[in-house]
Amino acid sequence: MTSAPVPADPPPIDPALRAALEAELDDAVALRHALHRDPRLSGDEADSRDQVLAALGDLGTPELVADTGAMLRLGAPADAGRPAVAVRAELDALPVVERTGLPYSATGSVAHVCGHDVHVAALVAVVRAMGRVGHTGPAPLLAVFQPREEKAPSGASDVAADPRFAAHEVGAMLGVHVQPELPRGTVSVRGGPVNASADEIEIEVHGRAGHGGYPHRTRDPVLALAQIVAGVHHIVSRRVDPMTAGVITLGQLQAGSAPNVVPETATARGTVRALDASRDELLAALREVVESTARAYGCTATLTVVPNEPAVVNDEALARTVARALGSRRATDGNGAGTDGLVLDTTFRSCGADDFSHYGEVLPSLMLFVGAADAGTTPGAGPGLHHPEFSPDDAMVGEVARALLAAVTAAGAALAPTADPVAAAAPNA
Structure with missing residues (x-):
């Protein structure tokens, strides 16, 4: 060109x-x-x-x-x-x-x-x-x-x-x-x-469902997802050159159907945007945080990326x-x-x-x-x-x-x- x-x-x-x-x-x-x-x-x-x-x-x-x-x-x-x-x-x-x-x-x-x-x-x-x-x-x-x-x-x-x-x-x-x-x-x-570029993301955390009164029998995906949300928002501040621009937004969280039940899954949806930060590096760091944090809480997690605009x-x-x-x-x-x-x-x-x-x-x-x-x-x-x-x-x-x-x-x-x-x-x- x-x-x-x-x-x-x-x-x-x-x-x-x-x-x-x-x-x-x-x-x-x-x-x-x-x-x-x-x-x-x-x-x-x-x-x-x-x-x-x-x-x-x-x-x-x-x-x-x-x-x-x-x-x-x-x-x-x-x-x-x-x-x-x-x-x-x-x-x-x-x-x-x-x-x-x-x-x-x-x-x-x-x-x-x-x-x-x-x-x-x-x-x-x-x-x-x-x-x-x-x-x-x-x-x-x-x-x-x-x-x-x-x-x-x-x-x-x-x-x-x-x-x-x-x-x-x-x-x-x-x-x-x-x-x-x-x-x-x-x-x-x-x-x-x-x-910026904009990619849609979905995080799904899989745990073990159970009674809210017996949390030791469960593997709580809600707790794991909460920690993922906190960790994800440190990616830009600690993994990206501060002289470049990028942003991760999680705008939708969903889990559970009753207040006294630990659900089996919890999900988050959002976007990843990169102006002059590396789009690939942001997504790679996001995947690392999602999978390792879920594992630390006895859960597993999947990250789905839907590429949108460069x-x-x-x-x-x-x-x-x-x-x-x-x-x-x-x-x-x-x-x-x-x-x-x-x-x-x-x-x-x-x-x-x-x-x-x-x-x-x-x-x-x-x-x-x-x-x-x-x-x-x-x-x-x-x-x-x-x-x-x-x-x-x-x-x-x-x-x-x-x-x-x-x-x-x-x-x-x-x-x-x-x-x-x-x-x-x-x-x-």
Whole structure:
């Protein structure tokens, strides 16, 4: 996999394209409301996909992908030999009962509490704006409306492996996510790992059942599991380099059916995440702690690992390209704000996970984070991603769309035949 080249200077955004984007935002917000009001779970996004395609109108011929997703290309056709810039937006929602009280709140047991409705509406605004002005971007644009980000089997993995996606010769893949851990008006762009890998785990401890009044006749799996839980949470603090990031979370424990019975089995379920810690070393240490602790209490234990997503690793050159473009648009008013109303951050990363990582395994990719913590609030203090009360306000559609437009323009220029090969070889921006 070759990194995206770096142009010498960030290209300006066509003023007509910028104006066209602003003109699309009201309709994009209306689309966001429609998607938010009637969300769909992973694997059931066909209705949401069709709403998106209806909003795109006759801008091109969509291709269905990953069962309930779709792709739409603007600019030179796929057989023209021009590498495209692709942008991913997620269609699915979560099995959560929403508590936002918004007039367009979902009323069932499914809700957009991760911001995917904002991402989709923002991408639709960018596509429609480019269609309105006849696509003035420096490279073709491939909009990917992807299903199944929240649940395996991964929609991103399916799209990345699809020959129809490969036929577009994507040279750079972009994604965006609203982020309540960042202040409003901030867009974070950096190279390297920015989201962690995530694997699901199940620990099952087997003991000897018996009467609670005769514990010496039993081998208590509950006690063994309790010690395993305590031991597991020391792995990161004592087995992982403190300069790297990883986390083990056990979020579900289950044992027994009566208060006076020592059960035969006890189970725990959770996740293992590695940002720049070694994923393999974390899992190996976990297995050692689980098996040896159970054995110390006269029990046996099994660890089952269900691999999910690898880490999201941003392409270094592509990150420099986009960061340079966003940074060059800073105003001279002393507060670092750009002409797009965005402040560039190059530090944020988290142990959240995203199946966007699968694109990065086959082509240069970049995930951007757009701040969602309102002014006057402490980032991360309010309802976060997946919380029943999390819902960015409508202005976030425009903020995400402006960040995407800047990123698409910069990445497209890097892929254009006129990209400066000398600058592309530069080690730093």
